[in-house]
Amino acid sequence: MPEAAPAVRGASNPPIARLADRLVSQIAAGEVVERPASVVRELIENSLDAGASRVRVRIEEGGVRRIVVSDDGGGIERAQLPLALERHATSKIASLEELERVGTLGFRGEALASIASVARLRLTSRTREAECAWRIDADTGEIEPAPGAQGTQAEVLDLFSATPARRKFLRSAATEGAHCVEAFRRIALAHESVAFELQVDERRGESLAPAHWHERALAALGDEYERAHRVVDVEAGVLRVRAVLGLPTRNRARADRQFLYVNGRFVRDRMLGYALRQAYADLMHGDRHAAWAVFVSIDPSQVDVNVHPAKIEVRFRDPAGVRSFVFHAVEAALRASANERSDAPASPALGWPATGSFTSSAAPQATPGSLHEALVSGRLDLSVREPQSTLASCPTIDAGSVPAATPPAAATAAGRQVDAADDDDAPLGHALAQLHGTWVLAQNRHGLVVVDMHAAHERIVYERMKAAYAARSIPVQALLVPVVFRADALEVALVDDEAAAIAALGLELSVLSAQSIAVRAVPAALVDADAQALARSVLAELREHGVSRALAERSDALLATMACHAAVRANRRLTLEEMNALLREMERTAAADQCNHGRPTWLQVELGELDRWFLRGR
Numbered sequence: 001m002p003e004a005a006p007a008v009r010g011a012s013n014p015p016i017a018r019l020a021d022r023l024v025s026q027i028a029a030g031e032v033v034e035r036p037a038s039v040v041r042e043l044i045e046n047s048l049d050a051g052a053s054r055v056r057v058r059i060e061e062g063g064v065r066r067i068v069v070s071d072d073g074g075g076i077e078r079a080q081l082p083l084a085l086e087r088h089a090t091s092k093i094a095s096l097e098e099l100e101r102v103g104t105l106g107f108r109g110e111a112l113a114s115i116a117s118v119a120r121l122r123l124t125s126r127t128r129e130a131e132c133a134w135r136i137d138a139d140t141g142e143i144e145p146a147p148g149a150q151g152t153q154a155e156v157l158d159l160f161s162a163t164p165a166r167r168k169f170l171r172s173a174a175t176e177g178a179h180c181v182e183a184f185r186r187i188a189l190a191h192e193s194v195a196f197e198l199q200v201d202e203r204r205g206e207s208l209a210p211a212h213w214h215e216r217a218l219a220a221l222g223d224e225y226e227r228a229h230r231v232v233d234v235e236a237g238v239l240r241v242r243a244v245l246g247l248p249t250r251n252r253a254r255a256d257r258q259f260l261y262v263n264g265r266f267v268r269d270r271m272l273g274y275a276l277r278q279a280y281a282d283l284m285h286g287d288r289h290a291a292w293a294v295f296v297s298i299d300p301s302q303v304d305v306n307v308h309p310a311k312i313e314v315r316f317r318d319p320a321g322v323r324s325f326v327f328h329a330v331e332a333a334l335r336a337s338a339n340e341r342s343d344a345p346a347s348p349a350l351g352w353p354a355t356g357s358f359t360s361s362a363a364p365q366a367t368p369g370s371l372h373e374a375l376v377s378g379r380l381d382l383s384v385r386e387p388q389s390t391l392a393s394c395p396t397i398d399a400g401s402v403p404a405a406t407p408p409a410a411a412t413a414a415g416r417q418v419d420a421a422d423d424d425d426a427p428l429g430h431a432l433a434q435l436h437g438t439w440v441l442a443q444n445r446h447g448l449v450v451v452d453m454h455a456a457h458e459r460i461v462y463e464r465m466k467a468a469y470a471a472r473s474i475p476v477q478a479l480l481v482p483v484v485f486r487a488d489a490l491e492v493a494l495v496d497d498e499a500a501a502i503a504a505l506g507l508e509l510s511v512l513s514a515q516s517i518a519v520r521a522v523p524a525a526l527v528d529a530d531a532q533a534l535a536r537s538v539l540a541e542l543r544e545h546g547v548s549r550a551l552a553e554r555s556d557a558l559l560a561t562m563a564c565h566a567a568v569r570a571n572r573r574l575t576l577e578e579m580n581a582l583l584r585e586m587e588r589t590a591a592a593d594q595c596n597h598g599r600p601t602w603l604q605v606e607l608g609e610l611d612r613w614f615l616r617g618r
């Protein structure tokens with residue numbers, strides 16, 4: 001075993017000595033330059049701070065061999081080149097006040113010095129006034145004229161070659177290269193007015209032209225969100241939140257498409273991450289992840305960016321205010337009802353383009369009287385008593401079965417007759433038929449609407465129960481004959497102790513004996529549910545989470561569980577009136593586009609898509 005140096009008690013310690021500058025830099029560099037991707041990031045940030053409108057990045061062998069970043073920004077004067085490489089030398093701030101409202105990405109004056117201490121660095125730069133470019137070699141400090149247009153080029157060679165210990169921690173060139181690409185994309189995402197180019201080894205490069213902020217964000221989320229997203233842009237005082245939000249129906253197994261920025265800087269922030277998860281919580285299964293790009297802009301004096309050497313974390317002056325603003329902005333956008341939608345939910349299983357674009361914002365009202373009222377008041381279950389499962393007994397798919405009052409038809413470009421006026425009061429269209437006791441088919445201006453009636457009904461019941469619960473007035477329906485079931489001791493004890501709390505859920509339970517419980521009343525919306533299964537699942541949730549938590553913090557989850565029991569069972573036949581009532585109710589319901597588990601409740605099949613299926617118009 002090698003002997004540790006200063007272990008012998010009594011022996012004098014080695015004298016204290018100042019560390020050599022280069023060693024100081026190498027130690028400090030550890031915080032700034034962790035891997036090639038950190039170099040890529042620091043250099044691109046410098047280009048952006050210099051006001052570049054075009055940034056080119058070249059990476060060789062995972063960035064370990066060579067990284068070149070060039071820009072067309074303001075450049076560095078010849079006389080300033082040595083200073084640019086010095087530690088704690090910066091042009092970006094000069095005082096504490098300026099630090100407290102810093103608007104540039106850099107300000108610590110460390111990056112170039114750190115890079116120079118762990119790699120070979122050459123900086124070539126030309127300002128607008130200069131007659132030629134000048135190049136400084138960080139190793140020798142020599143400056144010489146060089147060819148080059150206005151702007152700056154930083155070239156980094158052989159990263160960590162002088163610090164083998166660090167180099168050992170690097171992964172394969174492929175992995176380091178992938179991190180570099182990721183760093184490039186993250187920065188490019190938030191600087192949409194700048195053109196970016198990336199070349200990795202000899203592969204075909206990536207290039208991003210200046211674009212609208214939401215176009216660039218959308219490109220980063222991926223093709224599958226092209227139609228399945230919402231755009232948010234809201235502002236209040238010093239705070240602005242812009243976001244492209246993947247629809248909850250397009251959820252993912254991993255949180256790999258989540259990009260959060262504060263004042264143009266990619267950051268990790270647990271608080272905002274949590275706020276976003278909460279905003280999606282209702283619409284998505286808890287172990288799935290949404291895709292989003294969220295840009296928070298805030299007065300720089302309201303946020304401290306000097307928390308972390310790599311500036312990956314920030315601290316807000318008013319964290320609660322920021323959190324609540326982001327949460328509400330995102331939640332409201334996700335819950336916009338079908339009426340205001342600009343895109344339809346996605347259809348993951350089928351890969352159909354989901355593109356219902358409804359322009360109408362008028363709330364649909366006209367629906368058959370009693371049925372509609374029953375639905376709205378929560379008394380209608382969508383079941384029909386005698387189950388009839390054969391398709392033969394359903395209406396046929398035929399435009400003729402659209403309800404009678406069809407307005408004069410208009411001709412589309414394709415020469416097709418459509419009910420042009422329909423969409424004004426019925427974005428989800430008019431019911432045509434029911435398919436296999438599971439789907440409702442409807443016709444709207446764009447083509448065919450397919451509704452998963454169970455998922456849709458579940459969502460409607462859930463939203464209705466949530467509103468009623470919040471108002472402390474869930475309508476209750478007493479059962480003519482109480483449903484009695486055998487229960488275990490814990491269930492009985494729970495009902496004994498908490499009958500009053502349980503009543504808040506519209507459920508009246510009483511203990512009949514040491515081993516049995518009676519269900520005497522259920523929420524009116526769930527009158528056709530299996531009362532025993534309903535009571536059991538509520539008791540299970542209360543037991544798992546504790547009554548007070550379940551009823552307060554987890555009430556949404558609890559109500560969602562209850563709503564599951566309301567789902568219209570398969571193979572129940574609906575009349576056209578009932579189907580239309582369901583469609584109208586969906587239009588009126590917040591977040592009706594997905595069920596409580598994040599599955600879509602409906603999707604649009606466009607006429608153009610049908611044309612393609614049948615090779616029409618080619």
Ligand SMILES: Nc1ncnc2c1ncn2[C@@H]1O[C@H](COP(=O)(O)OP(=O)(O)O)[C@@H](O)[C@H]1O
Binds near residue numbers: 109113
């Ligand atoms: N691409 C560039 N264009 C113009 N100036 C640059 C560029 N890169 C670096 N500089 C200058 O060099 C200085 C030091 O850069 P750096 O070490 O990254 O520290 P910081 O960015 O924190 O100021 C910057 O303040 C800036 O004046």
Ligand SMILES: [Mg+2]
Binds near residue numbers: 045046107
């Ligand atoms: Mg910098």
